[in-house]
Amino acid sequence: MRLLPVSTDGVQDLAIADAQFTTPPAAIGQAAAHPKSHFSNEAKDPDRIYTTANDKNLHELKETSVEMLDVIGIGIGPFNLSLAALIEPTPLRALFLEKRDALFWHPGLALPNSRLQVSPLKDCVTLVDPTSPYSFLNYLALHGRLYSFVNKRNASTSRREFIEYYRWVAGRLNTLRFSEDVKDVIPFRDGYRISTNTTTYMARAVVVGVGVEPKIPACARSLLCGTVYHAADYLERQLPCAAEHVLVVGGGQSGAEIIEDILTRSVSTQITWATSRSNLFAIDDNSFVNEAYTPAYSRRFHALPLQQRRDIVEGEMLTSDGISVDLCSRLYEMLYERSVDGTLADRFRVLSSVVVKDITSHNKRWRVDLDEIATQRNSCILVDRIVLATGFQPRTPPFLQALLEGACMEDGLPVLGPDYAVRFSRHMPGPIYLQNQSRVQHGLQSANLSLVAYRNSQIIDSLLGRPFYLNTSARQMIEVCAPSDTSEREAGVVARPSTRQVLGST
Secondary structure (H helix, E strand, O other), rough: EOOOOOOEEEEEEOOOOEOOOOOOOOHHOOOOOOOOOOOOOOOOOOOOOOOOOOOHHHHHHHHHOOEEOEEEEOOOHHHHHHHHHHHOOOOEEEEEEEOOHHHHHHHHOOOOOEEOOOOOOOOOOOOOOOOOOOOOHHHHHHHOOOHHHHOOOHHHHHOHHHHHHHHHHHHHHHEEEEEEOOOHHHHHHOEEEEEEEEOEEEEEOOEOOOOOEOOOOOHHHHHOOOOOOEEHHHHHOOOOOOOEEEEEOOHHHHHHHHHHHHHHHHHOOOEEEOOOOOOOOEEEOOOOOHHOOOOOHHHHHHHOOOHHHHHHHOOHHHHOOOEEHHHHHHHHHHHHHHHHHOOOOEEEEEOOOOEEEEEEEEOEEEEEEEOOOOOOOOEEEEOOOOEEEEOOOOOOOHHHHHHHHEEEEEOOEEEEEOOEEEEEOEEEEEEEOOOOOOOHHHHHHHHOOOOHHHHHHHHHHHHHHOOOOOOOOOOOOOOOOOOOOHHHHHHHOOOOOOOOOEEEEE
């Protein structure tokens, strides 16, 4: 790592010239070797300033200095919570900032029957550190539910229980700071100055994990209110009553869970379920398909050309964005029983292959214009309530938009390395890592819980410049053409020894 002096008003700030931050055009999209350490963790004065300026300038800079941390995480959701748990046993000095006053994970969707769609072993830590005190199994043991969990013969768990698990982890970590709304992140000297609503922090690296926000159709954005809202707000609004006609838009898991909730609460509520898909497709969750959610697959995916990655994401969408098979079966059973007792007629219908074209107010109700995709015909319905189960999109706050102005771009997307660090076209004082912002760059796994622990182990290894956690990647059941040793090494596939002591490892 070279330190280049850059003159600024007579004071030389540090700019770190590192291939990690500046990527030649030919290297964009290619897998990189394991990076060198972005900073030394040896003891040093965090206020040290390399300068040839006069004493007055030096004194002024020292007066405004604060402790330089190794890394700050912005946002405390499942992804950065995992990073905080995994970073605890390392020598890295870290803090994590969250604008809300507590940890929340889609509270408006914590329905009584909602289930986790992945194994609970894909928690904050287990897949890279099975002995961590922050594992879901340890949570169960300490709450006296481990044997009961095993005895219930269902490897899944409820969304509500997993939220409680996340809150339990958060309550045991001392590096989390809530009610800290980040306003600005500015490159400053040999790190970044992070300004919040209450104070200022300094860190050599930043991990942005600000989560997602509801994706609202353009025709509904100006109409959001108590009877037109996104599924993320479902439990925070007045629930549908028996006399209403409710339109649920979206044929994925969230829409299906809301349909089940309405059907369970009332036999009288009229329901229309509209989806642009040609059917209500179940998630493709067989064991072979889940090989796509492994570290080896993720590394191969990242090294592919951009268009090929886009095609794979589109082709494998139902491995991540479908309705659970159990929920499909429960819904069909409920509808069948209602058809038997005569309470289904005129109370429920599914409209497939349609898109919402327009929404207008009509006599205290809502007129919804629909376009049929296959026939190009138009139709309309009158409803009392509209629930938009139309998915989520990465949140990009202003400070992140400003940071990404100097990023290398590929077809409108920031280029990310295999360690999730942004590649910049100019020198930056330290790495910027992105969580949940790289479905095309790293694959569908980057937007769900499947590889959260592995992803954060890569960020930690990148920060330290050496492997810290045991490489738990197993051989895949499905193989591609075997690459040469050289290409494997370039893609980071070669197993590496760990400096983390794991009990029982051989």
